[in-house]
Amino acid sequence: MKNFFLLFLAVSITGNAQDLSSGNSVKKEINHTLNQWHKAAATANFDAYFNLMTKDAVFIGTDASENWQNEEFRKFSKPYFDKGKAWDFKVLERNIYLGENGKYSWFDELLDTQMGICRGSGVLENNNGEWKIKHYVLSISIPNENVEEVTRLKKSFDTRLRLKLGN
Incomplete structure (x- = not known):
């Protein structure tokens, strides 16, 4: 189902690159939502963090x-938030793209x-005028010259x- 959703998304909508200075x-709004989401993790605000995600978020x-499906991710994350030490991601660069339908x-x-420079990417859904994170992918970036070494590790x-x- 997730693969179908992503294929449908890719085929049915097109977008424009992010330019926050364009006004x-x-x-x-989307940039603010993402910033608030990262801030909620940095301040260990469990409710704020998960309220910025859809109920079926991944x-x-x-x-x-x-x-992680949303409920599993909540259970996994809760002890970190409860200790007051979730994760603190600082945005270095962000590109935002919009679907033609506005959804x-x-x-x-x-x-x-804390893992060095990482890449995040995802999908947001507009629910009654409120943008929420539906799908998020976090990747550790590896310089090309280190790929062989990491592959061995x-x-x-x-x-x-x-x-x-x-397999």
């Missing part, structure tokens, strides 16, 4: 096994995190995961 109020983490937007962002993990997945 586009919709992109500014969070894809940096580990290949992390494909969906997607984005990519470069983040300064994760080889045994990848082998175990392929076996677990039946």
Whole structure:
């Protein structure tokens, strides 16, 4: 179902690159939503963080096994928020794209995190005039000159995961 949704999204709508200086109020609203979402994690505000996501939101983490549906992600995240130490991502760069129908937007962002520079990307849905995160993907960025080294480091993990997945 998720793959169908993403394929439908890609085929049915087109977008324009982000330019917050252009005064586009919709992109500014989306930018604000994303900033508030990251701020809620940085300040360990569990309710604010999850209220900015749709009820059926998906969070894809940096580990290949992390494909969190909203309820699972809440359970996983709650202890971090309860300790007052969630995660603190600082935006270095962000691009926002709008669907022609005004219902969906997607984005990519470069983040300064405790894991170094990461890439975030996702989809937002407009629910009655309120933008909410529907799908988010967090990736650790790896410089091209280090890919071979990282590939060697994760080889045994990848082998175990392929076996677990039946491939």
